[in-house]
Amino acid sequence: MSLRIALGVDYEGSNYFGFQKQKATHQTIQGHLESSISKVADQEVKTYCSGRTDAGVHALLQVIHFDTTSSRSEFELIRGINSYLPGDIRVLWSKEVSESFHARFSAISRCYQYKIYNDKIFSGLWTKRSLFVTQNLDIASMQKASQYLLGEHDFSSFRGSGCQSKTAIREVEDIKVIKKDNIITIDIQANAFLLHMVRIIVGTLLMVAKRELDPEDIRTILNKKDRKIAGKTVSPSGLYFLGPKYPNNFDIPNFKNTFI
Numbered sequence: 001m002s003l004r005i006a007l008g009v010d011y012e013g014s015n016y017f018g019f020q021k022q023k024a025t026h027q028t029i030q031g032h033l034e035s036s037i038s039k040v041a042d043q044e045v046k047t048y049c050s051g052r053t054d055a056g057v058h059a060l061l062q063v064i065h066f067d068t069t070s071s072r073s074e075f076e077l078i079r080g081i082n083s084y085l086p087g088d089i090r091v092l093w094s095k096e097v098s099e100s101f102h103a104r105f106s107a108i109s110r111c112y113q114y115k116i117y118n119d120k121i122f123s124g125l126w127t128k129r130s131l132f133v134t135q136n137l138d139i140a141s142m143q144k145a146s147q148y149l150l151g152e153h154d155f156s157s158f159r160g161s162g163c164q165s166k167t168a169i170r171e172v173e174d175i176k177v178i179k180k181d182n183i184i185t186i187d188i189q190a191n192a193f194l195l196h197m198v199r200i201i202v203g204t205l206l207m208v209a210k211r212e213l214d215p216e217d218i219r220t221i222l223n224k225k226d227r228k229i230a231g232k233t234v235s236p237s238g239l240y241f242l243g244p245k246y247p248n249n250f251d252i253p254n255f256k257n258t259f260i
Contacts, residue, residue, distance in 0.1 A: 001069065002067050002068065002069050003067065003068055003069070003070075003071070003096055004065055004066075004067050004096070004097050004098065004099055004101060005065060005066055005067075005068060005077065005094060005095070005096055005097070006063060006064070006065045006094070006095045006096075006097045006101065006103065006252060007033075007037075007063070007064050007065070007066075007077075007081075007091050007092075007093070007094050007095075008061055008062075008063055008091070008092040008093040008094075008253060009029075009033065009059065009061075009062045009063070009064060009089065009090065009091055009092065010058075010059055010060050010061060010062065010089075010090055010092055011029055011058060011059050011062065011088055011089040011090070012058050012088040012128075012129075013029070013053060013055070013056050013057045013058045013059065013236070014056055014058075014088075014128040014129075014237065015027065015086075015088060016028055016029055016055065016056075017055045018052065018053055018054045018055045018056075018057070019049055019052045019053045019059075019062070020052050021034065029053070029059075029062070029089060030047055030049065032085055032086060032089055033047055033064065033081075033085070033089070034046065034047050034066075035084070036081045036082075036084035036085050037066060037068075037081055039080075039084050040070075040072065040076075040077060040080035040081050040084070041068045041070035041072070042070055043068060043069065043070055045066040045067070045068055046066060046067075047064045047065070047066045048064060048065050048066070048102060048103045048104055049062055049063070049064045049103055049104060050062060050063040050064070050103045050104055050107050050110065050243070050244035051104070051107070051110050051193070051241055051244060053239075053241050054196070054236050054239075055236060056128075056235070056236035056237050056239075057236045057239045057240070057241065058129070058239070058240045058241070059240065059241040059243070060240055060241065060242050060243060060255065061092070061241075061242065061243030061244075061253075061255040061256075062241060062243070063103045063107075063243065063244055063246075063252065064103050065097065065101060065102065065103040074093070074094040074095070077091070077094040078091050078092075078093070078094050093253060095251075095252065097250060097252070098250075101246075101250050101252075103244075106246050106247070106250060107244035107245065107246055108191065108244075108245055108246060108247060109173060109189055109190065109191050109244065109245045110189070110190065110191075110192065110193060110241070110243070110244045110245070111174075111187060111188065111189040111190075111241075111242040111243060111244075111245075111255060112187075112188050112193065112198045112239060112240065112241055112242060113185060113186065113187050113188075113239075113240045113242050114131070114185070114186040114188075114198060114199070114202045114234075114238050114239050114240070115129065115130040115131070115183060115184070115185055115186075115238045115240070116130060116131045116132075116133050116137075116183070116184040116185075116186075116202075116206075116238060117130040117131065117132050117133070117182060117183060118133050118134075118137055118179070118182050118183070118184050119132075119134070119182040120134055127237075128237050129237060129238070130183070130237065130238045131202075131234050131235050131237065131238040133206065135210055137184065137206070137209035137210065138208070138209050138210075138211060139177060139179045139184065139209065141208050141209060141211070141214075141215050142177045142184075142186075142205045142206075142208055142209045143177045144215040145204075145205055145208040145213075145215035145216075145217075145218045146175045146176075146177050146186070146205060146218075147175070148215070148216070148218040148219045148222065149172050149175055149188075149201065149218065149222070150172050150173075150174075150175060151171065151172065152169060152170070152171040153169070153170070153171075153172070153222050154168050154169055154222070154225055155168050155169075155170050155194055155197060155222070156168040156225035156226070156227065157200075157221045157222060157224060157225055157226055157227055157229065157230045158194065158196075158197050158200040158201050158204070158227075158230055159194040159195060159196070159197060159200070159227060160194065160195035160196030160197075160200070160233065161227070162195055163194050163195035163196070164195075165194055165195070168194060168225075170190050170191060170192055170193065170194060170197070171190060171191045172188060172189070172190045173189045173190055173191065174187070174188070174189040175187065175188045175189070177205070186201075186202055186205065187242070188201065196233050198239060199233045199234045199235075199236065199239060200227075200230055200231060200232075200233050200234075201231075202231075202234050202238075203230070203231030203232040203233055203234045204218065204221065204230045204231030205218075205231070206231060206234070207231045242255045243255025
């Protein structure tokens with residue numbers, strides 16, 4: 001009998017070429033997960049994720065699922081898979097789910113977080129975990145500008161050139177810009193995201209924070225649907241996939257924004 005298993009996974013993405021498995025390299029999150037799971041299940045498995053992450057991007061809760069005829073307890077799966085994984089990729093939990101569950105298509109929203117280290121001197125601890133910005137930033141203007149992104153819009157101006165999505169329509173459900181000491185945190189929750197969407201949004205908000213744009217210019221950039229007038233795509237090192245949310249009937253643990 002085939003079982004469908006969901007796993008919650010976190011990883012520090014600095015050493016990897018993104019989540020998706022690639023022919024040119026073994027250094028992907030999916031590649032390591034499928035190899036490790038297959039060894040524990042004693043059969044080849046194919047995984048599906050809640051949201052692909054680019055090279056260098058981190059995840060606090062990536063949800064994946066796979067089908068298997070192998071029967072293992074939750075503890076056996078977690079301990080076994082982790083024993084084969086590199087130390088910067090870890091399975092956090094395991095759960096048997098119904099065949100109607102799909103890690104990607106069942107998700108009703110996703111949340112990303114971006115971290116900016118704003119100081120004159122950079123911390124070595126944050127080198128691969130944030131974007132370093134030395135200029136004084138206008139946080140109030142960033143916060144005001146971010147609110148123009150709320151709701152359903154055509155996000156073509158914030159879409160990477162390699163994006164394969166059929167539509168650029170997305171709904172941003174929540175966005176927050178918070179500064180604590182020298183760390184600026186930007187949280188964005190949406191029904192789905194386009195390629196590089198968060199990193200382009202952050203690059204554009206930084207232009208507002210540096211007074212290169214007015215907060216109201218965000219509305220104009222949205223309406224123009226022109227990638228050339230938005231900000232640059234900032235480094236992946238400051239980006240974290242906090243995780244997806246699913247309908248309650250699947251009983252999948254939701255992400256918790258507890259990262260400092």
